[in-house]
Amino acid sequence: MESIKIELAKNPKVKPTDENSLDFGSVFSDHMFIMNYTKEKGWHSPRIVPYGPLSLDPAAMCLHYGQEVFEGMKAYRAENGSINLFRPDENFKRLNLSNDRLCIPEIDVDFCIEATKKLVEIDKEWVPSAPNTSLYLRPFIFCHEPNLGVKAGDEYLFVIIASPSGPYYKEGLNPVKIYVENQYVRTVKGGTGMAKTGGNYASSLKAGVEAHEQGYSQVLWLDGIENRYIEEVGAMNIFFRINDEIITPELSGSILGGITRKSVIALLQKDGYKVSERKISILEVEDAHKNGELKEVFGTGTAAVISPVGILKYNDNVMEINHQEIGELSQALYDRLTGIQWGKISGPEGWVVKVS
Template identity: 55%
Template sequence: MTANELTIVKSTNLKPKPEKDQIPFGSTFTDHMFVMDYAEDKGWHEPRIVPYEPVTLDPAAMIFHYGQTVFEGLKAYRADGDRILMFRPEKNLERLNRSSDRLSIPPIDEDEVMNHLEELIRIEKDWVPATDGTSLYIRPFIIATDPNLAVAPSKTYKFMIILSPVGSYFSGGIHPVKIKVENEFTRAVKGGTGMAKTAGNYSSAYQAQSNAYKEGSADVLWLDGIEKRYIEEVGSMNIFFKINGEVVTPALSGSILKGITRMSILELLRDWDVPVVERKISIDELYEAYERGEVEEAFGTGTAAVISPVGELNWQGKKMTINNHEIGELSQKLYDTITGIQRGNVEDPYDWVVEVK
């Protein structure tokens, strides 16, 4: 057996699966997980699928002290005929390596990991729920494990993939949400880690999000960290606006995550001949367009919700009510198309779905 040959250890204590109408989001985990280690003299080695279990780390492991970690999020869906489909998984592995490069983490072999991921899902296929709006959430992540307090990149790492059956992100279907425009805190700046999917980007947003919740908003709209003028992202989602017939989304500037759903939305809109542009857009420009009655729709995009319509934006005491708090026609069409492709109910001319056979 070579150091890179996959080994499989099956669990002898299988867990009960959640009832189809009682699947929480992100707190139930399957019977097995994928693990692979890295050392400077071996590279990535000993890929294995083992029973899901706690991880033991040295208290000095660098992940605890300096946050050197990256992660991804994607989903598997149960389609007609009991087929298991993943949505553009190769893009998630590409992005994982881009994030790793920014965090000085050695790259994985994307093709090799894709094969291991498919094997893990084959083993756990009974965990993929079938109810509408449900899926199997896939969380790949890498953590620094070197027991060393020196401020430098780790010399050892652990790469893992865990799986979680999840219910619909929205109970009762998608519905427009209220968003607070954040003026005090900063999410990221060009040259920082905003373009990487790394833990600190999310925990540093908690305080702003907590303040937004207290004010009745579901999330925050982040502005750029330099001028506090230009729109960037909503929470963990990219953002789109339909203004006077044209769809506008902030251009990737080095501080914005390159979302897989964002990419798919742009490809769909261009294929449908809907005017769409990636550019800088300021909150002042958006408000002026709103005052002229030109802001027709707004929506966030991401793996968890796919499309999250925005019904209201609150900025410095000014309230922007969008499309009368109703889901826009374009938002609904995009949601129906992408979720239909993900579940195999809508033709996939783009080869976005990968079937796990």
């Protein structure tokens, strides 16, 4: 692979002065990484340039047929000033799974990690240090070939942008209210649910709007065939603690394999918990709640890390979980994961990658 060319911004932006009031994903750093793909040359011309608009032909295929994938990851400012990435290899491996499903050329994982590290190093002053803040990183690939024929494209752009961000949920670690969707379908096995692509999120917007109108933060999706088995929440995977068993839906082809999900399972298993990746129906959850066996429910994802669920609504059944308080396990997992990410405690080998 070619070396990365660097063009520094001549007029740096004014950085946010109050890191404690940062929103999620609305402010962007000075630079971005870009790399091109053509059928003749493969991936080429890697460069870091000043952040700015991208020029697209009106016939760019991504605008018409949705050939696009993305990832979400973070850079964390440790107490000693160093900067960490959390399992970036897993993010870029997952990006390649999405690439395969959307007929996008594979990227080199090691090179992408180095490109990410270089971008973060250049924009290191944008990595916030206030509690619960981080530099959110968004790698994405899209087909920009101008062609209205329905086919896999021959020209792509791979871009990484960076955004200093606060908590994804304004509630922070306070339990959120989740609405179980039983009318709309997000995806089915054989579709694109296992890929991180924009179409999955576009199809979820209608249900999200209706859930917000009822005062709920997110939508919990059921399977698209029987409309009974739990899949995932719009922006995170989901876990249920029923008695001494911790259950999360199995990766059946319609659920995104979350990096935080994978990390939580590894930590729980190491600590000796009984963790099951299996089908779990909404009726099983209702019965467990009715019988007092549903101890905790929490979501996992890069953006929120751990998100305790305090209310789960299915049809007319509003289930209060753990008195709408943070569960012991949810709190412990949050403390442990963020401790690893911010370099306060050690984690499994290879999970933290130092930038500087």
